Amino acid sequence: MIGLPTSSPEVVSPARETRPNWLSRAVNAVRKRPSAAVGLFVIAAFVVLAVFAPWISPYSTSSPTGPIYAAPSASHWLGTNSLGIDELSLLIVGSRISLLVGSCAAVVAGLIGGTVGLVSGYFGGAVDVVLMRTTDFFIVIPPIPLMIVIAAVWGPSLGHIILVIGLLLWATTARVIRAQTKSVRQRGFVKRAETLGERSARTIVRHVLPQVAPLLLANVILTVALSIFYETALDFLGIGDPTAVSWGTIIQNAFLETATSNGAWWAIVPAGLAIALVIISCYLVGQALEDALNPRLSGGYLLVRPWKLRPLTGREAEDL
């Protein structure tokens, strides 16, 4: 596999000359899969929404601007909640926390998982055994209860939520990266680096990391989806930052204030849809990246289509 360097967190972007290569491949990957383009578009739209939230949101999110549980109308497109606060504004402002926590936690998970995977796969032996048994341990931990416990002990804050989610989601990334590192380790140019007298750390950063970076990126994007999911879950359970507005707290609030028995579907459904949309988009992009970068997943050459016979032309025809 010909790898490409990416701007994933720990890459010390080593090769300027390959940049067009990575760009063109990414563009190609998106063009070949319209689903990835859709995912990318949705994510981009939500990012724009989150960045410009204070300017876009039509009403304040801290004070009531209408009646309690008002149904969607021209003035309140998505109605209002139990306090009379505009739901659309909450949804727009809430996207900030959800996306921020989701991406930061995924980066934390990617950093830990990437490092563990690279070190474990590169050095092998006892290092590998110790790190991988630790990884196994993290894989089997049921995340939600542990997150509840840790978040409760550390106290609710944005930073803690990011750390807790990051610390519990790195294990699968570590496994995937380790496997890829092990195979890159066998390549001639990595062995050659060793004979050149290169230090292991340099070999990893210069030769191995760029080869596994695309896979790491794909994994980080997939982890973003999971992190958003867990962030919402924690908020819903009331363990998140109580002062911040997020999609999770919107749903929690609606649940606590008996929105369902009031028939106020607009208090729950839009936030739920937003979460689902972002998660699906992350998966679409992550999958597309993985497929584009893993040649074994592209099935084109498996086509059972016979070769073609061409009519005789030119020289052959006149000879016969």
Place this chain on the structure above:
Amino acid sequence: MSQPLLRVRGLNVWYELRGRTEVHAVRDVDLDLDEGERVGLVGESGSGKTSVIMALMGLLPSTGSLSGEVLLSGERTLERGERSARASRWRHTAMVFQGAMNALNPVKTVGWQIIEPMLVHGVADKGQATRRTHELLERVGLPGATARRYPHELSGGMRQRACVAMALACRPKVLLADEPTTALDVVIQAQIIELLDDVASELGMGVIVVTHDLPVVARLCPRAAVMYAGEVVESGPTDALFHSPRHPYTKRLFEAVPDLSLGEEVSSIPGSPPQLDRPIVGCSFAPRCDLGFERCTVERPRLRLVTPDQLAACHLNEMPSEQVAPASSHELGPQQSEPDAAHATCGPATRRDPLLRLSEIQVKYALRRGPWDWLGRRPREYVRAVDGVSLEVRRGEMLALIGESGCGKTSTAQAILRLVEPASGTVEFDGAEVTRLTRRALRPLRRRVQMIYQDPYDSLDPRLNVRGIVEDGLVANRLGDRSERNVRVRRALERVELSPPERYLERLPHELSGGQRQRVAIASALVLEPELLVADEPVSMLDVSVRAGILSLLSRLCHEDGTAVVMITHDLSTAAHFADRVAVMYLGRVVEIGTVREVIRAPRHPYTKVLLSAVPDRDPCVRARPILLGEAPSAAMIPSGCRFHPRCPMAEPTCSELDPQLEPAKGHRVACTLAPRLQTAPAAVTGAEVAP
């Protein structure tokens, strides 16, 4: 005139590439094959030779398309595309694929795979097919019980034999062999060649052998066709092609192949074959041809009769005879090899003290590990890959390590650099004991000993450009500042004949040809100015036409610049041509060591003699009968006494008890108790004879 068995007219093959371009891989190929006749198809990789036989089998990939007429006993086999091809495939034309490892299904028994085509084509019922499978296996030299075994239980040579049996299952009229001997050891190669020879003459099939290995064609095929850039440029009797080629490419191709005859010049063909995704104007070989003239760049030469039985596609043949003459005496290109004088004595940089001294090196690999071995416990069983090897290499000297695969030659080389830790013994480099150094102290030494790997497609980082790759060693060792590194990189590229360096600095590995890649790999080692180069099969992955160039480059580095070179190779001809001294290894031991002249001309160990006899000559008139022996035993089960005695044609009862050691003297040494007696009658064992 009688109808030939197989008649191919105007065969063209195209492959569709991504981005809507199309490669015209085979262009207007005509081919005739009579019953019982054997034809060789030779050429560099990418010359379209494999495409030709894949088209004959109807086995092109879905991106392929073909046109042309293929008549098998007067019947058109491809006229209805895949449907008509399927009916005749394996029934009338069968094939021995390249790489026997992949041609067999790992989850089915060998017998099942031989029976399958017979049942599919309705040639035999189940009982008959089973009986025939036994016969076939015995015919190809395998016990009949092999039918119940799985491919992984067989060695490489046995698998290739099973593939031959499979090809013979339906009694095909035409047998196609695609590189039947590549990836096999010399001794096994010779066996497979003998087998194909026997089987083909016994069954009277027509055989087409596709190979880049000219000696194989010289040995097997009385007639051959040379392919270049998708077309047949010359065809005729093999010895005529060798002795009086009428196309410059044929001549240069034969010159590029070393054989055991010491002193003959070997030269590579400069340049690379043309791109086939655009139309070729004029002669396809013109850009690389040193005899070309104006007409060659304008008009495509047609294949015509130049002698009563030789066809060639070259305008030179239409010129008056005195102007054709230069074809046999033209000047060699700049990549000419060192003359023979280089072998006898070393260059001026020679010094008496050995630069590298291995004594009693042992390398062991753990065979079976217990569940707690990662904690540092000792594994229970070992393979002794290298078992007491002692060698010396001086500056300005090229030592070739020769042996079958699994004999420990690569492990020995890795032990020199401590890429594997020797279990015992010492490595001394320039007076310092490498085996006693700590990892940290080893690093500066790594700079002075550099390694060149077998596969230049794997050993260059695909993301770095040539500058980055060559510079890597300097940066890693913190040598020089930016401008100095730049100067050194350029100098290294010039030394490997990639000049001007500017043309290559910014290129990525995938933009280079195989030969250029290997040159870049060598440059990346040279930039550190090493005193010792360890080259692990440096040319085995490269095309025949560029091999000689790489080898003479190494030889020049060695003899002119005084770099010591240890070259690992399984190819005796290569060693004979380029090395100064040869060490023959067998099952972890050096069994014979001496100068090239001594070892190749007057081998004393029976194993060396066997190896030498297995090398086919590139001259088709020299037909030496190889000595056949069983396959190499595994290093996990080393026989008692002399390791070679179970396979040795000369073995005596005492050989299974006495473990011969390398004679302690200097010079040509051998580890065989019988050697003193055998020396008197060497002809008896080589069995070489020159055909009239």
